[in-house]
Amino acid sequence: MSVVRIARPVRERQMLAVAQRVFAERGFRAASVDAIASGAEISKPMLYAYFGSKEGLYRACMQRSRAALVEALDRAAASAEQPDARLWAGLLAFFAFVEEEPDAWAILAGEAGAGGGALATDGAEARREIAATVGGMLRHAAAAEGADEAALAATEPLGLALVGSAESLSRWWQQDPDQPREAVAGLAMNFAWMGLGRLVRGESWSQGMQLPG
Amino acid sequence: MSVVRIARPVRERQMLAVAQRVFAERGFRAASVDAIASGAEISKPMLYAYFGSKEGLYRACMQRSRAALVEALDRAAASAEQPDARLWAGLLAFFAFVEEEPDAWAILAGEAGAGGGALATDGAEARREIAATVGGMLRHAAAAEGADEAALAATEPLGLALVGSAESLSRWWQQDPDQPREAVAGLAMNFAWMGLGRLVRGESWSQGMQLPG
DNA sequence: ACCCAAGGTTACCTGGGGTAAGGCTCCGGG
């Protein structure tokens, strides 16, 4: 009786799918390689042959999630022209990703800051790439307004700050998941675009309408 | 020859000090309990007797770091009256903590989002407590400006968003540590208080001076 | 004097990440 022999790319996809699920629901530490292997109906050494280590497997999952998220953000960024509309589209896309692909997001957010290994490095890189997308939006906006050099130079850290706040809000959202995605995105938008200085005065951002300067 | 017998609270402090250092420089996963034990000149079962598990030990470190940070933030919040000055003081205190107690900060930030265990729970709780302090500042500011109900209700998530952005900026700072603390705090302040909408126009916040509305 | 609470240790168990060694099957060339 011949055992089904399956081509490498197909097996890799199977393994990644299972790994993503297991990692997402147990976290890196608590997930066991054996569980992933048996879930993918494969033996452990196959995982090691294809991914090198548990960490390598996790990193592959991250790559995948990251690519999906970046693509969604890029698509969103291209969907609007006005700076604030663009940012709004990006935030909606982000929270849509968090809501619709919770496993992928859990992988990205889960160990992103953990320890000093390659995981942290990859996490940092993923964040940088996402922040770079956001930073691009900011650059675009700043250039359109004719901002000075200093403002342009700060787009990178500002992008990171924005990503950090969105990440934090998404964690908060997970504890109160009934809230509509637009509400959370709205909070992020108000925080990031309007700033606390104005929010605290009761001003707020509303879609499509520029407040008078 | 009598071995020195040392009272529990003293030993606990020793262990925590060593654990904080080791956890900070290796991360939770890569840090070995044996290393911590031998570093504290004690045998492994003592650690287990006092802290229950590796995770328990880590959690104890988190408690410690968290208390220190919250205290610094509270002190800063009390040091100024104007809302923006208060926020500025808080941000300075935060980045001072990151700079001056890198180990404590590494513990707090390191595994704060990891997995689904008690670590994540504690991390979330720490973030909430810190965000609550910040949220208190916002509440104070909003109340002073006579903001409406909705703005007051949003202080919690806004606090979390602010903490998230500060956390993200601190990670960015760590890759470029020559930058003065005030510069990073300034970025955070501009982002959080002014908002991208104004930054992108070239406006910025500067200490002690309210921009005309 | 005695006992027991509390500090302390050695020696061990076990789960799980990682690997060595080899089997089967198919494909391409002599």
Next chain:
DNA sequence: CCCGGAGCCTTACCCCAGGTAACCTTGGGT
């Protein structure tokens, strides 16, 4: 046709590190 090797796949094992059982030692309270 057949044979060799490349590639899919497994069983069986190693061993590190988290966690524990069992026991020793010391000193203060009765």
